[in-house]
Amino acid sequence: AQSVAQPEDQVNVAEGNPLTVKCTYSVSGNPYLFWYVQYPNRGLQFLLKYITGDNLVKGSYGFEAEFNKSQTSFHLKKPSALVSDSALYFCAVRTNTGGFKTIFGAGTRLFVKA
Amino acid sequence: DGGITQSPKYLFRKEGQNVTLSCEQNLNHDAMYWYRQDPGQGLRLIYYSQIVNDFQKGDIAEGYSVSREKKESFPLTVTSAQKNPTAFYLCASSPQGGGNQPQHFGDGTRLSIL
Numbered sequence: 001a002q003s004v005a006q007p008e009d010q011v012n013v014a015e016g017n018p019l020t021v022k023c024t025y026s027v028s029g030n031p032y033l034f035w036y037v038q039y040p041n042r043g044l045q046f047l048l049k050y051i052t053g054d055n056l057v058k059g060s061y062g063f064e065a066e067f068n069k070s071q072t073s074f075h076l077k078k079p080s081a082l083v084s085d086s087a088l089y090f091c092a093v094r095t096n097t098g099g100f101k102t103i104f105g106a107g108t109r110l111f112v113k114a
Numbered sequence: 115d116g117g118i119t120q121s122p123k124y125l126f127r128k129e130g131q132n133v134t135l136s137c138e139q140n141l142n143h144d145a146m147y148w149y150r151q152d153p154g155q156g157l158r159l160i161y162y163s164q165i166v167n168d169f170q171k172g173d174i175a176e177g178y179s180v181s182r183e184k185k186e187s188f189p190l191t192v193t194s195a196q197k198n199p200t201a202f203y204l205c206a207s208s209p210q211g212g213g214n215q216p217q218h219f220g221d222g223t224r225l226s227i228l
Contacts, residue, residue, distance in 0.1 A: 009154070032214045043118070043204055043219030044157075051214045090156065100145065100164060100211030106156040 002027045004093050006105035013081045014113050021076040021108045023091030033074040034092040034102070035065055044090060050074060061085070081112045116141045120205050120220035126228045127192065127199060135190045135223045137205035143218070145211040146188040150174060151202040151222075160203075163188055164211035192225060200226050 003026045013019045025031060032051055036044040048059025055067045065076045076089060091105040118139045127133045139146065145164050149157040159172030163182040177196025182188055188207075192199045202224050206217040 034216055036216075036219075041123075041222070041224070043120075043206075043221045044217075045219070046216040049214065049216055094214075100162060101159065102217065104157040106154060 002093060002095065002101075002103045004091050004103050004105040006089075006091055006108045008108050009106075010109045010111065012111045012113065015083050016080050019078050019081040019085070019110065019112070021089050021091075021110060023074045023076065023105060025072050025074065025091070025093045027093055027095045029095035031074075032094045033065075033067065034094075035059065035063070035074075035076050036090045036092065038088040038090065038107075047076070047089075081110075083112045083114050086110055086112045118205055118207055118218055118220035120203075120223050122223060123221070125223055125225045127225060128228050130194045132191055132193050133225070135192070135203055135205075135225070137188045137190065137220060138186055139188075139205075139207045139218070140186060141207055141218060142185070143207035143209050144185070145208045146182070147206040147208075147217065148172075148178075148180065148188070148190045149204045149206065151204055157204065160190065162211065 005024045034049045035047040038044050047063050048057050050057050050067045058064045063078050088107045090107050092102050094102045121136045147162045148160040158174050160178050161180045163169035166185050169182050179191045202222050204222045205220045208217045209215050
């Protein structure tokens with residue numbers, strides 16, 4: 001069965017420091033991996049995706065993510081955090097053999113302190 | 115600007131009442147989805163539709179119903195059979211079901227019990 005794990009409920013970082021939000025996945029088949037961000041009382045916004053090719057994917061607002069096949073991970077990173085990055089982040093996976101369904105992680109709340 | 119519009123933003127349901135949540139998209143997407151979001155649980159799929167006049171149950175369809183009479187519209191009815199309807203409901207769309215394209219989300223409807 002497909003699954004996504006975000007092992008941290010919350011991540012705290014100081015503004016200007018690098019941030020990492022972790023995601024691991026389990027799928028049968030090749031994964032399509034996504035990161036979304038959610039601000040309070042809003043829908044999810046797409047940040048970036050991995051389909052194939054380079055393991056380092058660059059996305060919106062300076063975020064990037066590294067795909068690691070051997071560790072089945074897709075961690076979200078940013079070199080220098082901003083207070084405005086504080087939000088709820090979701091990792092999601094779909095496979096090229098799994099049809100329509102996207103599996104979402106439980107979410108990680110990021111707090112960036114000024 | 116293309117996007118997804120959900121209405122109303124807030125909705126209150128009385129005991130024994132059915133309520134309908136609206137979702138309209140002007141992205142010309144074939145696939146549409148309804149998710150339920152509860153704190154700490156990520157997103158759970160209620161129903162999805164890959165094409166007009168066709169829809170399928172997701173993981174938690176009991177107590178909900180949908181219709182897809184037009185490509186642009188995918189309303190969700192929360193029936194009186196849903197005993198715990200208090201949640202944040204998100205509608206999403208994608209160019210087609212499956213594939214490697216991200217989903218686009220509306221800004222949600224928050225449903226509460228009176």
